[in-house]
Amino acid sequence: MPSVTYVSHDGKSTTLDVPLGTSVMQAAVLNGLDGIVAECGGSCMCATCHVYVREDQLSKLPEMELGEDAMLDGTASPRRPNSRLSCQLVMTPPMDGLVVEMPETQT
């Protein structure tokens, strides 16, 4: 099964199995990981599942849709070029081994 490594703001790393078709957000929440809030439950409405993706892996991700791009302007921690909303990162085979860093705060 593909895996994703989540790095907390203080540097702690957790690697989780993430089934294909499951979002990077869902896997984090289902495993009780702090650092991803996902207040709206994955509807791209709240911008509280913000992650920073390792730069060299950005091309492996699904294209960013307009709604995600827009909501990223409302994140609590600064938006960077490698910012994504993890509810929109639904696992595909090329994403195996993804590393995402969680921001200092989501709210």
Next chain:
Amino acid sequence: MAVASVVVVGAGHGGFQLAASLRQHGFDGRVVLISDEPELPYQRPPLSKDYLAGKIGLDMLLMRPAAFFAEHRIEVVSGVAATQIDRAAKAVVLSDGKRLAYDHLVLATGARNRVPPLPGIELDGVCYLRNLAETEALKQRLAAARSAVVIGAGFIGLEFAAIARSKGAPVHIVELVDRVMARVVCPDTSAHFAAAHRKTGVEFSFGARIERLGGAGGKVSHVVLQDGRNLPADLVVISIGVVPNEALAAAAGLPVENGVAVDEMLLTADPDISAIGDCASFPSRHSLKNPVRLEAVQNAADHARCVAERLMGKPQPYAALPWFWSEQGDQRLQIAGLTTGFQQVVLRGDYAAGQYSAFCYAGDRLLGIESINKPADHAFARRLLAAGRSVTPEQAADESFDLRAAAMARG
């Protein structure tokens, strides 16, 4: 005075977040969540959206898996109601007869469906959409429904209507006032959403009063309006709002006024009892009129974070900006701020194409912004209003005005 034990009545978004935030901040004492529902804490917004539509299952609804609660030493007491608060002894009495002592008690009791006193309301086929059990029942009914009548054109009624239409069921919405979501959006937005629903085949009766629900053999079969019309319905959804669960507090002698009355710290009249979320009536710096009581995930979760920080010795008055959302078919509504009491609405964007924002003002005070299929505006609106900044009606109306720059400005 150290708090060693926190008891939370209610395990919805507020109750769950309170427990989770306490542990996140390193609280080491006892945390107990009392829930009168049998399930582990679950998310409510998807009930009227992806869950009812059958797109996600129960596993995706749960706030956290069972292991999370054990790992974080959060005791979940399920299927049990709190029946009394013994303030003198600082204990909660439960429906199974047990008593739970607390150092601090948090009321996160939420709200319950408003049930209209209509003849026939007890008929089989009359459904609600607030908790998981109700949603399960409704889902079953919807699969077999030949015609549905929705009573009340608020968020829940409209979200249900969109899903029912997507499954092919005829839907007729009966609304007492003259427009949809009248309590929360401006008339332009009501008109937009009514048109969008009509396009998918939803029928509306506005300004319509219901006489009774009719049935045969104990099952609902039609809805009788006061104007004499008979609407066929083997499924009736009651979505006329909710009332706060305040009886527990009131019986304990705590002040209630459309909810449990709390101050800006979210404390009740008893310094050992807080109230959060849908059940709490609180003063908001974002509201024209106070106190307010809000029914929203953001409100419940941010209330919880505020109380958790106070219990951890970092008291701050509650100040978070309220925001709301609704998904109705392919239409997305996002609201930042509290628009109640607006006198002027300025539209920005392409209203005809259904991509716009409505800036709601009282005098020159910007109360809130409704964004329809315009998430970028919503993101900016949240930043702008949370920072206590504003834009003038002239700026809002001017497409060349840089809303992003106004929202992103520092200081």
